[in-house]
Amino acid sequence: MGISKIDKMHSLSKNQQIIFDLIDKSPEPLKAYTILFNVQKKGIKAPLQVYRALDKLVEIGKIHKIESRNAFIACHNSSCQVAKATAFSICEICEKVTEISSAGLSKYLANFKDKDGMKYSKYNLEFFGLCKKCR
Amino acid sequence: MGISKIDKMHSLSKNQQIIFDLIDKSPEPLKAYTILFNVQKKGIKAPLQVYRALDKLVEIGKIHKIESRNAFIACHNSSCQVAKATAFSICEICEKVTEISSAGLSKYLANFKDKDGMKYSKYNLEFFGLCKKCR
DNA sequence: TTATAAATGTTATATTATTACATAGTGTTA
DNA sequence: TAACACTATGTAATAATATAACATTTATAA
Ligand SMILES: [Zn+2]
Ligand SMILES: [Zn+2]
Ligand SMILES: [Zn+2]
Ligand SMILES: [Zn+2]
Numbered sequence: 001m002g003i004s005k006i007d008k009m010h011s012l013s014k015n016q017q018i019i020f021d022l023i024d025k026s027p028e029p030l031k032a033y034t035i036l037f038n039v040q041k042k043g044i045k046a047p048l049q050v051y052r053a054l055d056k057l058v059e060i061g062k063i064h065k066i067e068s069r070n071a072f073i074a075c076h077n078s079s080c081q082v083a084k085a086t087a088f089s090i091c092e093i094c095e096k097v098t099e100i101s102s103a104g105l106s107k108y109l110a111n112f113k114d115k116d117g118m119k120y121s122k123y124n125l126e127f128f129g130l131c132k133k134c135r
Numbered sequence: 136m137g138i139s140k141i142d143k144m145h146s147l148s149k150n151q152q153i154i155f156d157l158i159d160k161s162p163e164p165l166k167a168y169t170i171l172f173n174v175q176k177k178g179i180k181a182p183l184q185v186y187r188a189l190d191k192l193v194e195i196g197k198i199h200k201i202e203s204r205n206a207f208i209a210c211h212n213s214s215c216q217v218a219k220a221t222a223f224s225i226c227e228i229c230e231k232v233t234e235i236s237s238a239g240l241s242k243y244l245a246n247f248k249d250k251d252g253m254k255y256s257k258y259n260l261e262f263f264g265l266c267k268k269c270r
Numbered sequence: 271t272t273a274t275a276a277a278t279g280t281t282a283t284a285t286t287a288t289t290a291c292a293t294a295g296t297g298t299t300a
Numbered sequence: 301t302a303a304c305a306c307t308a309t310g311t312a313a314t315a316a317t318a319t320a321a322c323a324t325t326t327a328t329a330a
Binding site for chain 1: 202203219224233235236237240243244247249250251253254255256257258259260261262263264266267
Binding site: 016045046056 | 277
């Protein structure tokens with residue numbers, strides 16, 4: 001994995017990089033105030049600094065928000081550099097979250113039309129169940 | 136629409152009924168504190184009274200939570216009396232929310248298996264776009 | 271350089287949700 | 301009925317999540 005075009009297009013600012021690094025190396029989704037606590041030693045002192053970086057990172061698709069958990073996870077799915085079509089599985093016991101990367105699912109949802117014939121290019125899907133370990 | 140078996144099984148308590156009625160007659164999803172404000176004249180004074188009723192109503196499938204909006208909408212889809220498999224379309228301009236009732240979609244998602252072969256009976260899907268009026 | 275947009279720093283505040291504990295109602299069974 | 305379990309309610313306090321407002325600085329580009 002070299003430096004792709006899209007990486008260069010969105011070189012991160014200092015705060016964005018600090019916060020992305022933290023989320024990226026975390027094995028689990030992180031909440032905003034957990035992030036705040038963990039980056040205070042790096043000089044990020046206020047909630048707003050965290051939320052601004054999170055907003056930007058979500059916007060450019062480097063991270064995603066898990067809406068049902070108010071938590072953030074790094075994107076490891078090269079096909080969703082734009083944060084508009086996401087799917088996750090969430091374990092209801094251990095709270096493990098995995099981004100789902102399925103061409104079939106993406107295609108089905110991208111082509112889905114509602115009763116009015118409306119198509120939606122943007123969606124968020126969260127599946128809930130028990131992970132391997134918790135079953 | 137007579138009184139169905141399932142309606143009887145979950146006869147609502149006073150607070151639950153007050154809060155359900157408000158949500159049910161609302162043309163748009165309601166937030167918890169909007170609900171609180173609107174039911175104070177009926178004697179419901181504290182946030183917890185609202186959240187407890189909301190939790191129960193979600194649990195029995197009378198309402199759904201729109202996770203990306205922290206708001207609640209009544210279920211008008213007889214097929215999802217259990218609050219475990221939901222899909223919505225959300226207009227990003229006027230915030231109109233519609234519950235999607237599509238046998239095809241439900242079937243596809245209920246049968247979807249991830250890379251580990253895991254099936255999920257519970258999910259929440261939120262589509263985003265522009266509604267008819269806002270297009 | 272000058273203008274513009276993006277990002278930062280800081281304080282205060284708004285919004286959303288839960289903990290803890292006491293009390294009251296409801297339905298079931300001995 | 302009386303005892304019990306279960307559900308729901310009332311109330312106060314607080315925790316957790318997120319944004320408004322304003323001043324300043326840094327990066328980008330014409
Ligand atoms: Zn992704
Ligand atoms: Zn698990
Ligand atoms: Zn429904
Ligand atoms: Zn609209």
